[in-house]
Amino acid sequence: MNEHVLLGDEAVALGAVHAGLTAAYGYPGTPSTEIVEFLIRHAERHGRPLASWTTNEKTAYEAALGVSLAGRRTLVAMKHVGLNVAADPFINSALLDLGGGLVVVVADDPGMHSSQNGQDTRFYADFARTLCLEPANAQEAYDMTREAFDLSERFHVPAVIRLVTRLAHSRGVVRTGEARGQNPPRPAADRAAWTLLPSYARELWRGLLERQHELRAYTSRHGNTLSLADSRLGVVTCGIARNYYEENADDLPFLPSHLHIGAYPMPVDLLRRLVAHVDAVLVLEDGYPFVQRALGGVLTPPREVRGRQTGALPPDGELTPDVVRVALGLPLRAGLPPAALALPTRPPQLCAGCPHIDTFNTILKATRDLGARVTSDIGCYTLGALPPYSAVDSCVCMGASIGMAKGLADAGVRPALAVIGDSTFLHSGITPLVDAIAANTPMTVVIADNEVVAMTGGQPSAIPSSRMKRLLLGLGADPDHLHILDTHPKTVERNAEILRREIDHPGLSVIVTVRECIETARDRKRMRLAMAGATA
Amino acid sequence: MKYDIILAGVGGQGVLSLSGIIAAAAMQEGLSVKQSEVHGMSQRGGAVLANLRMAGRPVASDLVPLGCASLILSMEPLERLRYLRYLSPSGALVTSTEPVRNIDDYPELERVLETIRSLPRAVLVDGERLARKAGSARAANMPLVGAASALLPLKLDTLERCIAARFASKGQAVVDTNMKAFHAGREAAA
Ligand code: SF4
Numbered sequence: 160m161n162e163h164v165l166l167g168d169e170a171v172a173l174g175a176v177h178a179g180l181t182a183a184y185g186y187p188g189t190p191s192t193e194i195v196e197f198l199i200r201h202a203e204r205h206g207r208p209l210a211s212w213t214t215n216e217k218t219a220y221e222a223a224l225g226v227s228l229a230g231r232r233t234l235v236a237m238k239h240v241g242l243n244v245a246a247d248p249f250i251n252s253a254l255l256d257l258g259g260g261l262v263v264v265v266a267d268d269p270g271m272h273s274s275q276n277g278q279d280t281r282f283y284a285d286f287a288r289t290l291c292l293e294p295a296n297a298q299e300a301y302d303m304t305r306e307a308f309d310l311s312e313r314f315h316v317p318a319v320i321r322l323v324t325r326l327a328h329s330r331g332v333v334r335t336g337e338a339r340g341q342n343p344p345r346p347a348a349d350r351a352a353w354t355l356l357p358s359y360a361r362e363l364w365r366g367l368l369e370r371q372h373e374l375r376a377y378t379s380r381h382g383n384t385l386s387l388a389d390s391r392l393g394v395v396t397c398g399i400a401r402n403y404y405e406e407n408a409d410d411l412p413f414l415p416s417h418l419h420i421g422a423y424p425m426p427v428d429l430l431r432r433l434v435a436h437v438d439a440v441l442v443l444e445d446g447y448p449f450v451q452r453a454l455g456g457v458l459t460p461p462r463e464v465r466g467r468q469t470g471a472l473p474p475d476g477e478l479t480p481d482v483v484r485v486a487l488g489l490p491l492r493a494g495l496p497p498a499a500l501a502l503p504t505r506p507p508q509l510c511a512g513c514p515h516i517d518t519f520n521t522i523l524k525a526t527r528d529l530g531a532r533v534t535s536d537i538g539c540y541t542l543g544a545l546p547p548y549s550a551v552d553s554c555v556c557m558g559a560s561i562g563m564a565k566g567l568a569d570a571g572v573r574p575a576l577a578v579i580g581d582s583t584f585l586h587s588g589i590t591p592l593v594d595a596i597a598a599n600t601p602m603t604v605v606i607a608d609n610e611v612v613a614m615t616g617g618q619p620s621a622i623p624s625s626r627m628k629r630l631l632l633g634l635g636a637d638p639d640h641l642h643i644l645d646t647h648p649k650t651v652e653r654n655a656e657i658l659r660r661e662i663d664h665p666g667l668s669v670i671v672t673v674r675e676c677i678e679t680a681r682d683r684k685r686m687r688l689a690m691a692g693a694t695a
Numbered sequence: 696m697k698y699d700i701i702l703a704g705v706g707g708q709g710v711l712s713l714s715g716i717i718a719a720a721a722m723q724e725g726l727s728v729k730q731s732e733v734h735g736m737s738q739r740g741g742a743v744l745a746n747l748r749m750a751g752r753p754v755a756s757d758l759v760p761l762g763c764a765s766l767i768l769s770m771e772p773l774e775r776l777r778y779l780r781y782l783s784p785s786g787a788l789v790t791s792t793e794p795v796r797n798i799d800d801y802p803e804l805e806r807v808l809e810t811i812r813s814l815p816r817a818v819l820v821d822g823e824r825l826a827r828k829a830g831s832a833r834a835a836n837m838p839l840v841g842a843a844s845a846l847l848p849l850k851l852d853t854l855e856r857c858i859a860a861r862f863a864s865k866g867q868a869v870v871d872t873n874m875k876a877f878h879a880g881r882e883a884a885a
Contacts, residue, residue: 164722166732189734272733329757330718330730399757406756480760492762494780500810502777503800505705507741539739614739 161335167326168193170297170333171236171264174304175208176201177338181231181259182209184219186586187615188238189273190327191266195236196616207341212612214621215557215586216241220248223261228353230345231259232308239267239278244557244587246283249317253287254363256352257315259342260308266322269446270477273614275537275556277475279446281423284319288367290374291319291423292382293398297331299421303382305336310377314370323445325477326399375424382422385429388414393437394487395420395430395450400443403483410489415441425453434462441486442466445478506545514674515540517646517654518607519548521672522576524655525662531574532567536560536588538580539613539676551578558587561604565595568602574662575601581608581627581671582620589634592669596635599666603658606669607646609676617679624673636669646672696726697750698848699759701778704770705795706740709836712861713768714745716840719857720849721749729754740797742774749848768843770822770836771795772807779814788814789843789884791822791835818842820883829875830868837873841880 165173172194175183185195198210213219216237226233237245242265249263265283268274284291292307294300300322307318351359392415396404401419408414418433420426434440434454440462442451451466465471471486472478481491509516518540522533535541535551536559543550553563561584564577579588584606595602608627612618622630628643640661644654654672661668700717704710711732718730731746748754764782769775769790782788790811794804811817825838837858844854858877862870 164718164728192734325731325757328732328734330732331728332722402755402757406760479758480756484760492760493784494762494764495782495784495786495814497779498776498810500776500802500806502773503798503802505740505742505774505798507706507739508797510739542739616734 163333163335164330165297165301165333166193166328166330167294167297167300167322168266168328169197170300171304171320171322172197172201173333173335174301175232175234175262175308177335178260178305178308179232179339179341180208180234181341182223182226183234183236184211184213184222185236186213186216186219186241187612187618188241188266189615190268190322190324191236191238191241191264192615192618193327194264196618198234212618212621216245217248220245220252220263224248224252224255227257227259227261228347229259230347231342233259234262234264236264237266238274239265239280240274240276240556241265242280242283249283250287251355252317253289254355254360254367255315256347256349256363256366257311257317258345258347260311261317262304262307262311262320263317264304264320264322266324266327267446268324270324272324275554277446279449280319280321281449282447284321284423285449287317288371289316289319290314290378291321293321293421293423294326295399295401295421296326297329297333300326301333301335303421314374314377316367316370316374321398323399323477325445371424375427378422378424379426379428383418383420383426383429385418385433387416387433387436389416390437391439392416393418393433393440395433395440395442395444397421397442397444397450399445400478400483403478403480404443404487406480407484407487407489411487420450425450430454437462439463439465441471443472443478443483443486507542508545509539509542510677512677513539514609514646514672514676515543515607517648517651517674518578518605518672519543519550520648520651521646521654521658522578522605523548523550524651525658526574526576529574529662531576531662532564532572533576533578534560534563534567536577536579536583538583539609540578540580540607543578556587557583558591561588561595562591564602564604565591565598565600568600573601574603576603576605576662578605578607580613581606581610581624582612585621593634595667601665601667603662603668603670605658606671608671608673610673611676611679613676613678617676617682627671631669631671637667640664640666640668642669643671643673646674696848698748698766699764700747700766700768701759701764701781702745702747702768703774703778704743705774705797706743708743708770708795710743710745710770713770713836713840714747716854716857716861717847717849718747718749719860720853723853723857724849726750727752727754729757731757742777744778766843766846768839770839772804772811772819773801776807776810787816787818787846789818789820789839789846791839792819793821793823793835818884820880822880825879825883826876829879830872834873834876837876838880838883841877841882842884844877844881845884
């Protein structure tokens, strides 16, 4: 047995390697990015598994399905909102008769540290009628990932691992077990089991429904632990909530009964036994009141059920040891009083010298006094929404900038601009651009091309800047209204003139402003120097 | 034994490597450690907060509870003031005096420093100046570790070993600079 110090994300990745992983896919997104990063580094050193970034979460998921069709083990990693993008293949894949284990790791971000929403992946797993495991620490993240592959193969369903930011980015010691080899390739023989034609799909759906009681039988015995103690209070902890409960439990005047949930479908039998034993139930869960709602339902429950939905815990934000402490009825410990000085907030901002600054200055200059509406998208450039730029009017989800600018233009707004990064464009911006090109919508799309996925640490974009022009022409962009421009403080003036002209054009224009993210450019330079030093 | 640290700073200041060195030393001394970090958007020049917990028995919560931190370690004076409620009444504060003024409404530095000096058990070090004297401003987080080292429940040579290990891949000169900066901070705080 070996000991490693790992982030929750890394523990998942190593667990997958030791489970005989053949291939892994994902699109970078905080807090899930380190999973695939770890696997890519592992592959560079050991020649396996195959690990790669993909254009988006849906393509990642579909590639993983192919690996499973080949009878081999595969992992897909994404952040919670990424699962919305991959929802189509994800939900459908639960109906398939999966061969090689398929594990979907989704890192939720309750508290929205770096996300547009704080949705809870347990609902998605429930919706797909599949298994979901929720680790509480790095060790469990490792162990559960290994287990998830076995369960996926045993029940022929995709197995979900739900992480939250706090676990994904928490470092702890992990003891690892014996590594298992990869599955030999064994492509599925039964075509009908992989083909969701209505007649087959109905059959497969019945099969999945019939398997539900097997899944429930499994989670009533595994992954969940019930200890009946005092009958005044039953505490239900889910995943990482157990840590915050344990942090405070010693201070309670009595030992409550306790059910810890680490595996779903909901362990209904255990919940019933707990509820029958206690006067009141307190549900501690990060994210939505998933278990609490199941317990309370619509009818008045026979016992009092407290949780996020009743105000025992705040309805939003991530759990902390302190909100759990208050929910348990314990007094907060006093720290020093806050400083008398007013403390200004310090929002994140574009790095000094960032190419997006020049792009925003170009846009601001070109649209001055025009009353333009500018839709933005998701990436470093979203920071253009904040002062000193205050340059954009919206940011909703990956790719939405282009679709929304089309909607603005269709609704008669002039001028309508969309700002999107290269990687986001490839992720989800191409299809709405096809719509806009097909309709020759009077709008201007600005693709801020910094060659990487910068916000998550500089992962490569799916295709390099040099191929962007050909791609856009291939989509049907009008070559007379397509400009590839270097962006730099010195070119702001000239670029603004070109942009201004294109804004006046009564059809669709696409402007690509190109300069590499200075963070990755700096890293690359450092690497080159180090290499030169090593060979000198 | 239980020792909780709140580490504060601004994205890009090296708060995580500071946390990493102390965590590694705690682990070498056989303590249980949990270290919770911030990644992603928050790192772009925004306020950064990391939690480091070490104890003689398993650590439960990944986050430091209010009123429990034995130490607040901050790379930036203003950032340190944000987390006072986490500091135990007997806790100490170690902070660098060099401000990061990437916001318009940064309060007058003297008032920030005065507020810090008025707190019990506050240690101020000019991390950047000490690091520059040691050979490189890039080592500005080392004087902070040095200034905190007498407070930490860790042996000096364990910390030194972990610093050396951290920079070993960058060559002996970098190790020496960081070690010098570490000791400069330790002396400044003594
Ligand atoms: S990481 Fe790159 S793209 Fe993001 S703000 Fe910094 S320079 Fe700009």
